[in-house]
Amino acid sequence: MAVSAVMVFPVYWMVATALKERSDILSAVPKFVPWPISLENFTRALDKPGFWTFVRNSLTVTVSSVVLSLIISLFAAIAIARFRFAGRRAVLIILVLVQMVPAAAMVIPVYLMLRSVGGLDFLPGLVLTYMTFVLPFTIWTLRGFVDGVPVELEEAALVDGCGRFQMYVRVLLPLLMPGIVATSIFAFVNAWDDYIFAYVIMKSQDNYTLPVWLVSFKTSESVDYGAMIAASTIFSIPVLVFFLLVQRRLVGGMTSGAVKG
Template sequence: MKRSLFGRLWPNVTAVALFIGFVFPVYWMFATAFKPTGDIISEDPVWFPTDVTFEHFERATGVDHFWTYVTNSLIVTLCAVVLALVIALAGSFALARMRFKGRRGFVIGFMLAQMAPWEVMIIAMYMIVRDASMLNSLVPLTVFYMMMILPFTILTLRGFVASVPRDLEEAAMVDGCTRAQAFRKVILPLLAPGLMSTSLFGFITAWNEFPLVLVLNKETEAQTLPLWLSSFQTAFGNDWGATMAASSLFAIPILILFVFLQRRAVSGLTAGAVKG
């Protein structure tokens, strides 16, 4: 009986401890953003803010070119995710349905590309962009971000395409559909969980990327929100309120996206990992 109780208790205790460990920093970030400066620098920590203030958010959003950073981040991130999904849909269908020489090598290549650290290639990327006279442009960022998330997207969607019975596709083609129409009308609706999970992964990856934009885009008008976030220690000194407000604003789009997509994203990640 004691062993049975312990067997039920320790997983729950572990889960609660992990939950607190992961959630508390996020809570502290948002709580600090709403605290008055006196509560932030107080030696006695204020766990729950009583006097809520928005002055830190006003200073964070009042930085020069703030909305330019927001616009650049949204453009680069959304374009990279959309391009990766379009290319990955075609690539995953080819890998899952078609038989051609070197198919296994393509899959291994995508796996290796997914494991490779992109930071070691920043110098090569800089030289390519410099020689093409495209420094301080959003186009190279979009292309490189798309390449970063493409291997994972293809490998995940490949599992979903492989799990769709061929009979459904063949039945649609017998009824008069072309292969492209069969893919659009039969296979594509069944890929919704995979599209959700890969788009969430791609959005987080592109939204948070920092080293590449730091190297390629030196002009303020061509920078994104990660650089805006990193500049707060220089801009505000020890103003932790403005720093936490900026961090909160930076995290809100990802949190909103995750709340809306979490169920489909989790099922998509697990299903894509075991199928195909």
């Protein structure tokens, strides 16, 4: 209970601060309950120029990164787990080593690579960048789930008349749903929260994403704390909604697709 309170309190404080009046936000005496409730901070945040453009860019980049990384990692995980080929062990080692490299250390190499192929200030270039950091984790995670599915289930489906593609869709895919959900959450958060690559790769404001938009509330003259915190609250909503939509599959997918015997 105490751990839950510690984890939830920062979120509550963010939302409560977003609902406070400006004088209460900067008050030396903390006010734990926002009263009277004010929506002025949300109004200033939503009225910021380019907000809906940044929302569109963030959704485009995030959804594309999640979908593409899941498709590629699913096929790669099945290949690594089910087939024996030369260099398989080396691929597994590379997947682990790549995850140890800090993302910040890759900013300059990624920038130079995208510049050489004309991918700067281009949303697909940002999608490719996010996939570079997500794929090693998603492939490794899904490989563990594929290994956990008995091969006998696949063989039984083939014997019962399923084609190989039908077997993957009707038997293997439902059993892999917990892993797919876990990796999709990681991919979503990784793409949605990133600031440094979006700021470095994108040059024009029309291609900025929401994390870059959050920084715009800080200027050389002052910081609009109320609008910034309200914007942070708005920024957190899609992640919460996405998790609520997929969290049921974490448990439900563990039994779907199993055969009766």
